[in-house]
Amino acid sequence: MGKRAIVFNPGPAMLPRPVLERVQSEMLDFAGTGMSLMEMSHRSKQFEGVLNDAVSRIKRLLRLDERYHVLFLQGGASLQFAMVPMNLAQDGKLAAYVDTGSWASKAAKEARLLGKDVMLAATSSDRNYTYIPKNIPINPDASYLHITTNNTIRGTQWHFFPESGDIPLVSDMSSDIFSRVFDPVPFGLMYAGAQKNAGPAGVTIVIVREDMLERTPEHVPTMLKYSTFTETHSLYNTPPCFAIYVVGLVMQWLEENIGGLENMEDLNRRKANLIYDYLDEQNFYHNPVEADSRSWMNVVFRLPTPELEQDCIQEANQAGLVGLKGHRSVGGCRASLYNAVDVKAVETLVDFMRDFARKRS
Amino acid sequence: MGKRAIVFNPGPAMLPRPVLERVQSEMLDFAGTGMSLMEMSHRSKQFEGVLNDAVSRIKRLLRLDERYHVLFLQGGASLQFAMVPMNLAQDGKLAAYVDTGSWASKAAKEARLLGKDVMLAATSSDRNYTYIPKNIPINPDASYLHITTNNTIRGTQWHFFPESGDIPLVSDMSSDIFSRVFDPVPFGLMYAGAQKNAGPAGVTIVIVREDMLERTPEHVPTMLKYSTFTETHSLYNTPPCFAIYVVGLVMQWLEENIGGLENMEDLNRRKANLIYDYLDEQNFYHNPVEADSRSWMNVVFRLPTPELEQDCIQEANQAGLVGLKGHRSVGGCRASLYNAVDVKAVETLVDFMRDFARKRS
Numbered sequence: 091m092g093k094r095a096i097v098f099n100p101g102p103a104m105l106p107r108p109v110l111e112r113v114q115s116e117m118l119d120f121a122g123t124g125m126s127l128m129e130m131s132h133r134s135k136q137f138e139g140v141l142n143d144a145v146s147r148i149k150r151l152l153r154l155d156e157r158y159h160v161l162f163l164q165g166g167a168s169l170q171f172a173m174v175p176m177n178l179a180q181d182g183k184l185a186a187y188v189d190t191g192s193w194a195s196k197a198a199k200e201a202r203l204l205g206k207d208v209m210l211a212a213t214s215s216d217r218n219y220t221y222i223p224k225n226i227p228i229n230p231d232a233s234y235l236h237i238t239t240n241n242t243i244r245g246t247q248w249h250f251f252p253e254s255g256d257i258p259l260v261s262d263m264s265s266d267i268f269s270r271v272f273d274p275v276p277f278g279l280m281y282a283g284a285q286k287n288a289g290p291a292g293v294t295i296v297i298v299r300e301d302m303l304e305r306t307p308e309h310v311p312t313m314l315k316y317s318t319f320t321e322t323h324s325l326y327n328t329p330p331c332f333a334i335y336v337v338g339l340v341m342q343w344l345e346e347n348i349g350g351l352e353n354m355e356d357l358n359r360r361k362a363n364l365i366y367d368y369l370d371e372q373n374f375y376h377n378p379v380e381a382d383s384r385s386w387m388n389v390v391f392r393l394p395t396p397e398l399e400q401d402c403i404q405e406a407n408q409a410g411l412v413g414l415k416g417h418r419s420v421g422g423c424r425a426s427l428y429n430a431v432d433v434k435a436v437e438t439l440v441d442f443m444r445d446f447a448r449k450r451s
Numbered sequence: 452m453g454k455r456a457i458v459f460n461p462g463p464a465m466l467p468r469p470v471l472e473r474v475q476s477e478m479l480d481f482a483g484t485g486m487s488l489m490e491m492s493h494r495s496k497q498f499e500g501v502l503n504d505a506v507s508r509i510k511r512l513l514r515l516d517e518r519y520h521v522l523f524l525q526g527g528a529s530l531q532f533a534m535v536p537m538n539l540a541q542d543g544k545l546a547a548y549v550d551t552g553s554w555a556s557k558a559a560k561e562a563r564l565l566g567k568d569v570m571l572a573a574t575s576s577d578r579n580y581t582y583i584p585k586n587i588p589i590n591p592d593a594s595y596l597h598i599t600t601n602n603t604i605r606g607t608q609w610h611f612f613p614e615s616g617d618i619p620l621v622s623d624m625s626s627d628i629f630s631r632v633f634d635p636v637p638f639g640l641m642y643a644g645a646q647k648n649a650g651p652a653g654v655t656i657v658i659v660r661e662d663m664l665e666r667t668p669e670h671v672p673t674m675l676k677y678s679t680f681t682e683t684h685s686l687y688n689t690p691p692c693f694a695i696y697v698v699g700l701v702m703q704w705l706e707e708n709i710g711g712l713e714n715m716e717d718l719n720r721r722k723a724n725l726i727y728d729y730l731d732e733q734n735f736y737h738n739p740v741e742a743d744s745r746s747w748m749n750v751v752f753r754l755p756t757p758e759l760e761q762d763c764i765q766e767a768n769q770a771g772l773v774g775l776k777g778h779r780s781v782g783g784c785r786a787s788l789y790n791a792v793d794v795k796a797v798e799t800l801v802d803f804m805r806d807f808a809r810k811r812s
Contacts, residue, residue, distance in 0.1 A: 095485030099492050102692060110479050110487050117475035124456030124771065126471050128651040131460050131774065164525035165674055168688040172672035200672055285689055290489040292653045292691030311533035311561055313526055327529040328646055330653030330691065331463060410485065
């Protein structure tokens with residue numbers, strides 16, 4: 091086997107090495123069954139054990155009370171963009187969205203496509219999405235207020251959540267779930283594609299509060315109703331078993347190797363500080379995000395010219411630091427520091443950046 | 452590692468051993484990248500290579516002409532039950548379905564839920580779904596005619612397809628795609644959850660003919676439109692990368708180890724004959740399906756009493772033959788003989804059954 095790369099991919103992203111090694115060792119024989127987990131019935135005791143363990147760990151890690159259901163769906167955040175308004179937008183009420191960039195705006199677009207009355211509660215488009223709006227007005231006629239807690243493309247993140255009173259928050263947490271401690275209580279629904287902090291692509295974690303379920307209208311297709319999955323514990327049809335299994339192993343790693351979300355948050359803060367402190371002390375690289383809105387997960391930075399950016403990405407690649415290219419819609423560079431990227435990896439990156447700046451400035 | 456079981460699971464099902472060994476060997480380092488395939492960007496050259504290879508192999512294996520798009524979606528056949536009428540049912544026309552059991556009837560139910568004008572073209576409910584209807588009447592006012600090519604629960608399979616003229620066939624092929632040679636030309640759309648003959652759970656193969664795409668109405672959510680996936684080569688959002696990779700390896704095994712679908716069909720016919728010939732020569736076990744409708748994929752059989760059935764399943768389990776329990780809705784026994792189950796495995800099963808019958812009759 092060759093040397094392992096340090097993966098700064100924006101998602102699918104790095105996975106903890108102990109998780110990959112465990113998956114490898116169990117590939118032909120899961121728990122003495124003589125079968126790969128991929129060959130096992132989703133209705134077997136063994137797989138139900140895997141699924142229930144993943145659910146329990148998520149509930150413990152996020153400190154969810156008994157009102158919350160943890161579901162495993164498919165289709166990524168993009169399918170949730172449609173399922174949220176289909177299930178939760180109430181007749182005669184507004185569907186409120188905060189626009190913090192591309193993904194947030196795609197979420198609102200699906201609600202409009204479905205004929206919902208969409209209200210833009212706030213936007214940071216005026217300053218090129220370089221900040222998270224503050225003092226969001228709460229409309230009492232809203233079904234929910236939708237936010238995108240971390241914006242991978244622009245490198246911004248909510249570090250406080252809107253106080254929305256009786257209006258439930260609905261959030262796309264694809265790129266920062268499990269990265270820090272937060273209070274779930276204001277949230278009626280949270281969703282996240284697993285492929286950043288939670289596992290491989292191919293499973294969407296949906297956490298829905300019991301009181302949201304009664305909103306779903308009658309004629310929503312079975313596979314697009316949240317209640318289909320709450321009533322069957324995510325086993326209405328064959329779920330993405332392997333992806334759920336890997337998510338469970340990542341949750342186990344978070345609990346047992348890392349020691350829970352407080353520790354994970356400390357590590358993520360240290361990692362982000364390492365790179366933002368360096369960015370602030372020099373003039374070769376530039377981070378465009380306003381200080382209080384900087385993402386701990388995705389650090390975007392520009393170099394003096396696009397040519398230098400390309401060289402930087404390429405040299406990093408050769409040094410085994412992969413995935414530093416910015417999103418194709420904005421260009422530049424981006425280092426994604428998801429949970430499985432450790433402090434040492436970020437130190438290696440900062441050393442590389444320092445060295446590159448010295449050689450090329 | 453313990454002894455490998457012989458897996459007769461109805462799905463998720465047995466996978467070819469060379470595929471599992473390849474996945475295991477590449478788990479921490481895919482193709483010298485220093486990354487697991489699960490850590491790689493879905494927009495990387497390497498992953499696009501994986502995806503394109505899987506598509507090419509499927510096109511070759513099924514002999515699809517250039518009008519067909521091969522797509523990788525999520526949500527299983529159950530989500531297709533809704534997507535088919537959302538996309539393909541035309542205003543003022545009928546959505547025609549053949550009812551050959553539970554899955555077929557679920558497909559029709561979703562079309563009704565969406566308010567479509569569903570016509571039951573034929574049903575085998577009169578004889579407890581033990582046969583495939585013949586001489587299906589073709590209604591010229593139908594948008595499509597939907598069939599379920601293999602019925603896992605009842606153990607029936609279409610061995611000829613309806614001649615539907617200008618009306619496109621739409622088929623759920625979840626449990627027999629890639630098991631035999633067939634002419635795709637009458638089909639406007641074919642879909643299959645991968646977890647029987649094609650790979651792990653978590654990816655749905657959808658094959659859609661170009662002329663079907665223009666039917667989709669405007670207000671269908673983006674993730675539920677087939678054109679979203681044809682226009683982006685299944686990369687509108689992050690696809691289930693790992694499941695696609697395993698599907699590609701299974702297709703490679705079909706082409707390179709088995710030698711294509713003619714050979715696979717010969718093997719599947721041999722396997723099915725082995726067990727049906729035995730069933731026909733004795734009186735202890737009973738297969739209720741009419742001879743010309745017997746499934747090569749799922750062989751259902753009853754024993755004289757439910758107690759004997761339970762003993763049989765349990766003793767088989769202890770002998771390393773797993774997954775022989777019938778579907779919970781019908782009871783009895785069922786051996787699923789998907790592609791990865793080899794002739795020797797079926798011989799072992801028949802030997803076991805013969806032995807069990809001798810001891811207990």
